[in-house]
Amino acid sequence: MKVLLALDGTRTGEPAAEAIAGWAKSTGSEIILYSVLHPKELRATVSEPRFAHTITPQGTASGQVLHGVRPPYAVISEDRTQTLVRAHAEREEYLRSLASRLFEGVAVSVRVGDGADSAGSIVRMAADEGVDFIAMATRGRSALGQAMFGAVHEDVVRKARVPVLLVGPGVLQLTGPVDID
Known part of the structure; x- marks a missing residue:
């Protein structure tokens, strides 16, 4: 199974990465760590x-x-181009360190995109890579917080052509198969 794990580059997404890492180790799944620079x-x-x-x-x-x-x-x-190149390199380094820390023994690749439409970028990457599902963290914001600040995960759920697994901030590590049928 091939999974796109969308991360925002902050520690907020790390519980989702930890949960998916445990699951990927037990199932032999391939993981793509993907982050979009806004x-x-x-x-x-x-x-x-x-x-x-x-x-x-x-x-x-x-x-x-x-x-x-x-x-x-x-x-x-x-200049802006230099800033973007540096930001890409920093985000890639973050994802690589996360991969080496959490995904030992798992086939992992790292991708970084950029653009104002984070959800669209995540959905396009999932389609381009032919993943079986998308996993991503939620921040656990209230409905008011989501209305004020937006929620990328909601847009991904609406736009994606594959299942989307949302991982809350307090989730425990997954250790077995996840039935997505």
């Missing part, structure tokens, strides 16, 4: 490491100006 996640490197700004689609830094506080005179030291 443009709002991209942070430029600046001359002072303690400062980071969001990069707009136009390639300029954005940030909040506090009245009465002089802004730092940090200089952005990379």
Whole structure:
């Protein structure tokens, strides 16, 4: 069985990775660790490491100006392309470290995509790779929280042509077959 495990690059998804790792070891499944970089996640490197700004689609830094506080005179030291390349490398490294820590003995590949439509990217990757199902973490937000901040997993469930396994934040490690029929 081939599974796409979609992760957001934060520790929030690690319980899902731990659960799927136990299951994959017991079933001999192949796992694709996949993460989508959203443009709002991209942070430029600046001359002072303690400062980071969001990069707009136009390639300029954005940030909040506090009245009465002089802004730092940090200089952005990379362009949007360099930021994207660095962010891809950092996310790949995170996924590889997760794979080596949790998925020992499992066939694992790592993929990183980018774009504003995270759910669409996950669904396309699942179709391109011909996976049997998609697994992903949920944050356990309330309905109000989901309405305010959105929920990628809901869009994936609506758009996917394969089953989607949602793993809650408090799940225990799976150790046996999961019947998806």
